[in-house]
Every structure is written in C-alpha cells, then in structure tokens.
Amino acid sequence: MANFPSLKVIEVSKVSPPPTAAAPISLPLTFFDLFWLRFYPIQRLFFYEFPSNQISSYDVIVSKLKSSLSLALCHHLPLAGNLVWPSQSDVPVIEFVEGNGVSMTVAESDDDFDHLSGNGFREVSDFHPLVPVLTVSHDRAAVIAIQVTKFQNKGFSIGITNHHAIFDGRSSTSFIKSWAQICMEESSVPTPKQVPLYNRSVINDPKDLAKIYAKAWKDVEGPNNKSLNLKFPQTKHGLVRSTLEFTHQNIQKLKEWILNKKIENEKFDSSSHISTFAIATAYLCVCTAKLEGLKEGKLWFVFAADARTRLKPQVPLNYFGNCVVAGFVGLERSELLSENGIILACDEISKAIRNLDDGPLNGCESWGSRMSQEVTNDYLKMQGISLAGSPRFGVYNIDFGLGKPKKVEIVSAESPYVFSLTESRNSDVVMEIGVVKKRDEIEAFVGIFNQGFE
Known part of the structure; x- marks a missing residue:
C-alpha cells in the first residue's frame, strides 16, 4: 500500500479465525449477489474519539480490534475467504480454507480529525487514504479489507471495504x-x-x-470471460463532500404542508400514508431539479429496498448475502419545479414502494444484462439519482467499547448522483444525507436545501 502525504502505514497483517473454527467451506453466489459481480466495492468509514483516559493505549485498542475480529470471523468464515470462479462451476463461489484471513492495515494520519468527521465541506480525495484497497485479480477477489487509522491524540477511524457481490448493507452492518x-x-x-x-x-x-446473470457477465468482452476484476467509475476531480440533516421539525413541516395541499386539491389522494423516506427522497429530487434548472425529459430516481420481507416465502432477516431489489421512478422535471413538485414526487415514490411490496421481482430476467452493460460502459447511463446506505441500519450504535462513532461516512458514495443516507447521533435529526458535488454546485445545493424549509 502506498504512503499518502498525510498517512504513514505502520503495518499490514492478516487476521484469521482461530484454527478450531476453520472447516473449509464453499458458498455459491445467488442471482442477488451476481447482480453486483464487477460493481465497485462499498467503503464505510467510522470515526471514533479517544476518551481522555485512552490516548496512551492506542496499541491496546488495535490489539483488541484484531483479537475480536479473529473471534467474529469464527461466525463469518466466508469473509476470511476469497471469491473464485471454478472452471466447472456455472457461478462464482466464495471459498474458505484454513489459513485464509482478512487484511488489516494499521496507519497514522496527520490530517485534521475534527474537520474530516464534521458535516462541513471536505475534499472527497481526503478520505481515500483512510479506506483500504480490496485485493482483486482476474481469477480471485478478497471479500473484505479493514484499516485502522490513528489521528494524533484526537481519535481513530475504522475503514471497511467490502465486495458488493458478497453481501448487502444489512449483512455488512450486522457483521x-x-x-x-x-x-x-x-x-x-x-x-x-x-x-x-x-x-x-x-x-x-x-x-x-x-x-x-452469470452468462451476462461472461459475455462481456468474451464468450466465456470469467474475470473477477472490478470496474471502477472514472475518477472525477474537485469533488466536495458535505452532510445535510433532516430534523424531525423539517420532516413534520413538509408532511403538514403536503397533507394540507392534498386536502385543498381533490386531484391528490389524501388517504394514503406518507412515509418519512418518501418525503425525504422526494425533497432531494425537487432540490436536484432546482439545482439543474429546467432540462428536457425526466429526472430518474432509483432506490434499493430489502427484499427479505417482500419475497414469498420470506427470507429470514439474518440471511447473509445480498437480498435487495430496486424501485425506479421517472419524474417530469417541469412538474418537479412546479409548486406541487414535492407532492407529485412523494406520490410516485410511494407508488413505487407499493409496487415492490406486490411484485419485488417483476422484470428481474433483464436485470443482470442491464447491470453488466452499464458497469462495462463506465456507469455512464447511471445518471439518475440513487441512494447508498439506510437510516435503518443503526450504524451510530456500533460501539467497540470506546463509545459510539462521532461520524459515519460512506466513502464509496462519491458521485454527484448518489446521496448517502444514515440515521444520526443527534436525537433531533431523523437522518443525515451525504452529498457529493463540485464546490460551486454543492454550495448552491445546500442553499436550496435549507431554503425549502423556510
């Protein structure tokens, strides 16, 4: 691993489960997993402050993180293994054999802990040194990699990079x-x-x-291309990250305004329940339309939904792997910019959620080929708004014995078209929204976002 200007790598080691746990296993990927086969990895970053009495014992913290990771891998053996695609197998499999383990990097940074773990404008590139790179080649891919970085005497971060084809947000958070x-x-x-x-x-x-789905990937650049190499989007320079907050008061204000408008206007259905998710995401769609001004055509919004409770028969909540489906909403830009834009967006998003409840796998036969084409074409068609994370995962409750995180960031959500969603440490806040854009655009977006609540 290269040393960045503000980062010094102390060691890179392999953490394995205890030998007693290590029965060899082989786990095939399902179609939910294969959808993400060459998609770029998910990178999460947790910032923790040092309690005032813990500053001198950073080595003890690292040692505890390693020993507990080894024990956690007893129950999560696939994470210590590798993704491979055996010649005789139709689909890739996760293989674990004794001696496998997870790469853990220990580093020190002289960057500003408080700045990086704040809500204000921060350069996207400042986060790259803090998340580890996943070891991936044509015929083998690591499942997960971890990095622990100390910031002077302020605190430390835990960066986790995971292969998207192995598990979804629910499973990774559970681990x-x-x-x-x-x-x-x-x-x-x-x-x-x-x-x-x-x-x-x-x-x-x-x-x-x-x-x-496996065939769709094999047909990319060959009739039998079993490559496990990941496809990364082209790097965009000069992007800035900021965190916005939906307070309970914001959501309540929007909800009351929408309900009053619906009661006044008979063409709107005022009987159906409006979820916080629908209100918040509809508002983000309206803000995006305002930022981009009047353009031709539709603004597309895509969101992922957990399919475990939607499938028949239902899948247990502790199922480990990918199990998400996508909802698609096309919104006319001219309507989004009208006075009732948020109502229209809210209704369409609510309808898409209901459609997923009724038929979560409608149209699924074509999903694999669509994804493989879009990833291969450098994600160029993915210009609709999409989301990363969820306020339901409870990431701010993840306490390694030193208190709850000061901040959680989804580093891999670094496209102007992707908003990241998490709950908040602050009880007044319903959810935090991670936004990434060029500096002039993010300044304008923050202004539009705040203005809408006045």
Whole structure:
C-alpha cells in the first residue's frame, strides 16, 4: 500500500479465525449477489474519539480490534475467504480454507480529525487514504479489507471495504455490529439475532436467474470471460463532500404542508400514508431539479429496498448475502419545479414502494444484462439519482467499547448522483444525507436545501 502525504502505514497483517473454527467451506453466489459481480466495492468509514483516559493505549485498542475480529470471523468464515470462479462451476463461489484471513492495515494520519468527521465541506480525495484497497485479480477477489487509522491524540477511524457481490448493507452492518459486540464484551458469542444464516436454499430461483446473470457477465468482452476484476467509475476531480440533516421539525413541516395541499386539491389522494423516506427522497429530487434548472425529459430516481420481507416465502432477516431489489421512478422535471413538485414526487415514490411490496421481482430476467452493460460502459447511463446506505441500519450504535462513532461516512458514495443516507447521533435529526458535488454546485445545493424549509 502506498504512503499518502498525510498517512504513514505502520503495518499490514492478516487476521484469521482461530484454527478450531476453520472447516473449509464453499458458498455459491445467488442471482442477488451476481447482480453486483464487477460493481465497485462499498467503503464505510467510522470515526471514533479517544476518551481522555485512552490516548496512551492506542496499541491496546488495535490489539483488541484484531483479537475480536479473529473471534467474529469464527461466525463469518466466508469473509476470511476469497471469491473464485471454478472452471466447472456455472457461478462464482466464495471459498474458505484454513489459513485464509482478512487484511488489516494499521496507519497514522496527520490530517485534521475534527474537520474530516464534521458535516462541513471536505475534499472527497481526503478520505481515500483512510479506506483500504480490496485485493482483486482476474481469477480471485478478497471479500473484505479493514484499516485502522490513528489521528494524533484526537481519535481513530475504522475503514471497511467490502465486495458488493458478497453481501448487502444489512449483512455488512450486522457483521460490524457482531465484531464490535465481541470487542466490547470480550466474549466470542454473538447474540442469536447476529448469527448469520448462509443457507442459499432460502433464495428461491425457479427461473435460473443465477445462470442468466452469470452468462451476462461472461459475455462481456468474451464468450466465456470469467474475470473477477472490478470496474471502477472514472475518477472525477474537485469533488466536495458535505452532510445535510433532516430534523424531525423539517420532516413534520413538509408532511403538514403536503397533507394540507392534498386536502385543498381533490386531484391528490389524501388517504394514503406518507412515509418519512418518501418525503425525504422526494425533497432531494425537487432540490436536484432546482439545482439543474429546467432540462428536457425526466429526472430518474432509483432506490434499493430489502427484499427479505417482500419475497414469498420470506427470507429470514439474518440471511447473509445480498437480498435487495430496486424501485425506479421517472419524474417530469417541469412538474418537479412546479409548486406541487414535492407532492407529485412523494406520490410516485410511494407508488413505487407499493409496487415492490406486490411484485419485488417483476422484470428481474433483464436485470443482470442491464447491470453488466452499464458497469462495462463506465456507469455512464447511471445518471439518475440513487441512494447508498439506510437510516435503518443503526450504524451510530456500533460501539467497540470506546463509545459510539462521532461520524459515519460512506466513502464509496462519491458521485454527484448518489446521496448517502444514515440515521444520526443527534436525537433531533431523523437522518443525515451525504452529498457529493463540485464546490460551486454543492454550495448552491445546500442553499436550496435549507431554503425549502423556510
């Protein structure tokens, strides 16, 4: 790993589960996993402040993080393995053999901890040194990599990079919570809710979607291209990150305004429930339309939804892997810019959520080929707004024994078209929104966002 100007790498080691845990395993990918096969990895960053009495014991903290990670891997053996695509297999598999482990980097940074873990404008590139690179080649890919970085005597960060084809946000958060629990309690037993379920038979695949999606990837750049190399979007320079907050008061204000308008105007349905998610994302769509001004055509909004409770039969919540479906909403820009823009957006988003409840896999036969084409074309068609994360994951409750995180960032969400969503440390705030844009655009967007609540 290269040393960045403000980063000094102290060591890179491999953390393995205890030998007693290490029965070899092989786990095939499902169609939910294969959808993401060459998609860029997910990178999360947790900032923790040092309690005043802990400054001198950073080495102890690192040692505890390593030993608890080893114990957490007992229950998460696939994470210590590698993704491979055996010649005789239709789909890639995760293989774990004794001796496998997770790469952990320990580093020190002289960057400004308070600035990076704040809400204000921060250069996107300042976060890159703090998240580890996943080791990936044509025929083998690591599942996860971890980096712990100390900032002078202020605090430290834990950067986690994971392969998107191995698990979704629910599963990855569940693993991090399990690791933190073991670290805090110095016990090796996860709670029953945290014990992951790896049984692939709970994912029903009567249409053989796994083979269809696998073939779509193999057809990219060859008739039988089993490459596991990941495709990264082109780097955009000069991007700035900022965190905006939806307070309870903001959401309540928007909700009341929408309901009053619906009661006044008979063409709107005022009977159906409006979720906080629909209000918040509709508002982000309106702000985006205002920032971009009147353009031709539609503004597309794409969101992921957990399919575990939507599938029939339902998939247990502790199922470990990917299990998300996508909702698509096309909004006329001219309508978004009208006085009732947020109502129209809210109704369309609510309708898309209901459609997912009724038929989560509608149109799924074509998903694999669409994704493989878009990733191969450098994500160029992905110009609609999309989301990363969820306020339901509870990332601000992840305590390794040193208190809750000061800040959580989704570093991989660094496109002007992607908003990241998390809950907040602050009880007045319903959710935090991570926004990335060029400096002049982000300044304008923040102004539009704040103005709308007045």
